[in-house]
Amino acid sequence: MIPSAFDYHAPTSVPEAxxxxxxxxxSAKVISGGQSLLPLLKLRLGTAEHLVDIGRIAGLEYVREExxxxxxxxxxxxxxxxxxxxxQERYPILADTARVIADPLVRNxxxxxxxxxxxxxxxxxxxxxxxxxxxVVAQGPGGERTVPIDRFFTGLFATALASDEILTExxxxxxxxxxxxxxxxxERKVGDYATAxxxxxVTLDGGGDFVQVGxxxxxxxxxxxxxxxxxxxxVGKRAAxxxxxxxxxxAAEAASPTADRRGSVEYKREMARVLxxxxxxxxxxxxxxx
Amino acid sequence: xxxxxxxxxxxxxxxxxxxxxxxLLVHLLRENLRLxxxxxxxxxxxxxACTVLIDGEPVKSCTVLAVQAExxxxxxxxxxxxxxxxxxxxxAFWEKHGLxxxxxxxxxxLTSCALLxxxxxxxxxxxxxxxxxxxxxxxxxxxxxxxIQSAAERLRQQ
Numbered sequence: 001m002i003p004s005a006f007d008y009h010a011p012t013s014v015p016e017a018x019x020x021x022x023x024x025x026x027s028a029k030v031i032s033g034g035q036s037l038l039p040l041l042k043l044r045l046g047t048a049e050h051l052v053d054i055g056r057i058a059g060l061e062y063v064r065e066e067x068x069x070x071x072x073x074x075x076x077x078x079x080x081x082x083x084x085x086x087x088q089e090r091y092p093i094l095a096d097t098a099r100v101i102a103d104p105l106v107r108n109x110x111x112x113x114x115x116x117x118x119x120x121x122x123x124x125x126x127x128x129x130x131x132x133x134x135x136v137v138a139q140g141p142g143g144e145r146t147v148p149i150d151r152f153f154t155g156l157f158a159t160a161l162a163s164d165e166i167l168t169e170x171x172x173x174x175x176x177x178x179x180x181x182x183x184x185x186x187e188r189k190v191g192d193y194a195t196a197x198x199x200x201x202v203t204l205d206g207g208g209d210f211v212q213v214g215x216x217x218x219x220x221x222x223x224x225x226x227x228x229x230x231x232x233x234x235v236g237k238r239a240a241x242x243x244x245x246x247x248x249x250x251a252a253e254a255a256s257p258t259a260d261r262r263g264s265v266e267y268k269r270e271m272a273r274v275l276x277x278x279x280x281x282x283x284x285x286x287x288x289x290x
Numbered sequence: 291x292x293x294x295x296x297x298x299x300x301x302x303x304x305x306x307x308x309x310x311x312x313x314l315l316v317h318l319l320r321e322n323l324r325l326x327x328x329x330x331x332x333x334x335x336x337x338x339a340c341t342v343l344i345d346g347e348p349v350k351s352c353t354v355l356a357v358q359a360e361x362x363x364x365x366x367x368x369x370x371x372x373x374x375x376x377x378x379x380x381x382a383f384w385e386k387h388g389l390x391x392x393x394x395x396x397x398x399x400l401t402s403c404a405l406l407x408x409x410x411x412x413x414x415x416x417x418x419x420x421x422x423x424x425x426x427x428x429x430x431x432x433x434x435x436x437x438i439q440s441a442a443e444r445l446r447q448q
Binding site: 001010034038039042043104108109191 | 294313333336348360420422
């Protein structure tokens with residue numbers, strides 16, 4: 001399958017890329033790893049008159065802790081994130097997430113920024129970034145601005161990024177002590193989108209109560225959703241199985257999955273409940289709560 | 291539609307080709323360079339039959355634009371044999387019957403080469419994870435895993 005014709009541009013700096021995006025407006029698309037965009041263009045589910053490839057811009061691939069944040073360059077490939085020592089040691093939820101995205105070959109090209117900017121509620125990083133309360137950094141003609149992840153996803157395949165902006169960085173607050181996170185996904189086979197998946201990041205106090213909870217679901221509605229009802233229920237309560245079970249029930253109740261070949265609405269909601277509970281339990285374990 | 295001069299190295303040989311922006315890497319390899327060892331299976335980023343190494347990393351060449359390969363070092367299955375002698379991974383696939391119809395084999399072998407370049411002694415779980423983006427509809431994977439284990443042993447002895 002061959003995409004419709006387009007012009008290809010390979011800027012070597014962020015300002016050059018933004019200038020191209022400003023010039024071409026809505027007729028341009030940013031291509032990062034291309035692992036979501038190229039299949040869409042090949043299947044002719046999408047078209048672009050201009051592709052602006054940000055793959056030639058140096059300095060957009062990094063994973064490092066700095067200034068109170070874990071900073072992930074927008075063009076960081078999933079394979080790099082997955083193998084990053086700081087991620088493996090301190091952000092296991094990100095390692096969990098990276099290793100269930102598509103397959104290892106795709107992860108050699110696919111990027112973290114692309115996974116978010118594509119705006120697909122079936123992608124895996126959105127839920128994780130919601131749970132982590134990340135901030136997205138966008139650069140446009142007016143300079144840099146930050147967008148809290150809760151305001152980033154605006155609709156199906158739609159984000160807060162303007163057509164002349166590039167996602168350059170993701171910032172995740174460095175977790176306090178006694179914090180743990182986990183991402184748990186049910187997929188029919190390697191490479192599939194989630195039938196259901198849950199991301200949990202929790203911080204406990206010395207007595208084993210929840211101080212802070214981030215919980216979000218993948219593929220549970222037209223936009224990636226934070227499970228506010230479950231989070232609010234847990235804060236201040238004991239990290240006990242009964243509380244986790246009730247929170248998971250509330251999260252599933254608030255989910256709005258759609259039926260497809262992966263299952264009925266009822267099945268997906270039930271799986272969301274089971275996975276939310278598993279993610280929370282694993283997060284608590286990793287926070288040193290058990 | 292824009293056209294681009296692309297300079298790339300394939301199996302150690304430098305090429306300069308002019309391509310349409312929408313040409314896929316797999317078509318550049320198969321049609322322009324006549325390297326038909328790289329197969330097209332699903333053409334939808336699932337099966338891995340089109341796997342090649344770009345700068346040593348296995349990727350699906352049906353989901354890379356040829357123009358994106360500017361400056362890259364690409365290895366296809368044709369590049370593994372040296373001086374008429376099969377690569378140890380190829381030898382192992384042959385000896386352990388790691389193929390039946392052979393359609394997935396070039397991709398499977400290249401993914402295995404990349405794995406073994408990074409890790410000389412992978413566990414069975416690591417092998418299965420590494421090839422999880424390469425689908426084989428014949429073998430049930432058992433002999434492929436055995437072949438990769440055998441190749442690892444050969445490479446450790448080298």
